[in-house]
Amino acid sequence: MSTTSFTKRTLGLETAEPAVTPPPATNNTTFAKKPKLASKSRKRDIPEGLWTKCPKCSSMVFDKELDENLKVCTHCQYHFPLGARERITSLVEPSTFEEMDADMTSVDILSFTGTGSYKSKLDKYLKSTGLKDAVITGIGKIGEHQVGLGVMDFSFLGGSMGSVVGEKLTRMIEQSTKRGLPAVIVSTSGGARMYEGMFSLMQMAKTCGALAYHATARLPYISVLTDPTTAGVMASYASVGDLIIAEPGAMIGFAGPRVIKDTTQSELPPGFQTAEFLLDHGLIDAIVPRKELKARLVSYLTFLTPRAKQSAAA
Numbered sequence: 001m002s003t004t005s006f007t008k009r010t011l012g013l014e015t016a017e018p019a020v021t022p023p024p025a026t027n028n029t030t031f032a033k034k035p036k037l038a039s040k041s042r043k044r045d046i047p048e049g050l051w052t053k054c055p056k057c058s059s060m061v062f063d064k065e066l067d068e069n070l071k072v073c074t075h076c077q078y079h080f081p082l083g084a085r086e087r088i089t090s091l092v093e094p095s096t097f098e099e100m101d102a103d104m105t106s107v108d109i110l111s112f113t114g115t116g117s118y119k120s121k122l123d124k125y126l127k128s129t130g131l132k133d134a135v136i137t138g139i140g141k142i143g144e145h146q147v148g149l150g151v152m153d154f155s156f157l158g159g160s161m162g163s164v165v166g167e168k169l170t171r172m173i174e175q176s177t178k179r180g181l182p183a184v185i186v187s188t189s190g191g192a193r194m195y196e197g198m199f200s201l202m203q204m205a206k207t208c209g210a211l212a213y214h215a216t217a218r219l220p221y222i223s224v225l226t227d228p229t230t231a232g233v234m235a236s237y238a239s240v241g242d243l244i245i246a247e248p249g250a251m252i253g254f255a256g257p258r259v260i261k262d263t264t265q266s267e268l269p270p271g272f273q274t275a276e277f278l279l280d281h282g283l284i285d286a287i288v289p290r291k292e293l294k295a296r297l298v299s300y301l302t303f304l305t306p307r308a309k310q311s312a313a314a
């Protein structure tokens with residue numbers, strides 16, 4: 001160490017001169033090329049936005065392949081979140097979906113402010129997702145069956161249920177009742193939207209009330225739970241289906257596991273709050289992989305709809 005520092009000092013001239021002037025270009029051409037070669041790294045072979053890393057098995061999945069497989073990992077069958085529009089496309093016959101209340105948007109009734117105002121959050125998600133709120137509703141055809149369909153989208157404020165989500169779903173259910181159609185709701189939600197306080201909690205009773213009328217008319221309602229379906233949504237319309245089906249590995253529950261653990265002061269069993277655990281304990285009726293969902297819905301709807309009604313709808 002000491003020898004090298006000594007030799008450097010003996011060079012003298014170089015260290016005394018500040019290295020402000022650039023080195024002559026002629027001599028350094030071969031040297032200057034080297035970093036260029038080095039910068040031709042592997043990143044060029046894997047362009048950004050073409051591959052997605054699977055959070056379950058850590059393998060890189062080609063985005064196009066993932067889209068073709070309905071956002072299910074081709075290696076481990078992990079079900080990635082699916083947007084509401086993509087979900088509707090995957091379930092409904094082409095050009096049969098008539099959207100309802102497409103322009104209904106949330107209002108900041110309470111002038112809520114916390115880490116950010118509710119208004120600013122709404123504006124942010126309106127821009128980033130292209131959605132007006134966390135649910136899309138309408139009437140469409142699944143196979144031969146005309147159904148009322150509501151599909152939630154987790155990317156809009158965690159799929160939280162505010163007045164708009166509750167109202168759109170209620171109107172869809174009421175319209176289904178009126179027209180004698182089965183109702184299908186695909187849920188994914190973090191729960192009630194706390195920015196709307198009590199107004200969001202009221203949606204639990206409102207949607208369930210509409211479903212009760214729907215049941216009185218002896219019309220089926222199928223609830224599909226996707227990852228995650230929790231809290232106020234799970235405690236209302238998501239859990240009152242005539243049939244409740246879930247996607248594999250979906251997290252389903254009311255409160256989070258940490259809260260339950262703290263409240264009950266006990267260890268939670270392995271796999272707690274997963275679709276598989278709930279199926280074992282009788283809370284849901286079936287687990288259906290995404291690629292089979294449409295076919296299964298068709299067979300369930302055929303089973304649940306009397307023949308007379310089927311021919312009338314056709």
Ligand SMILES: [Zn+2]
Pocket residue numbers: 054055056057058059073074075076077078
């Ligand atoms: Zn995977």
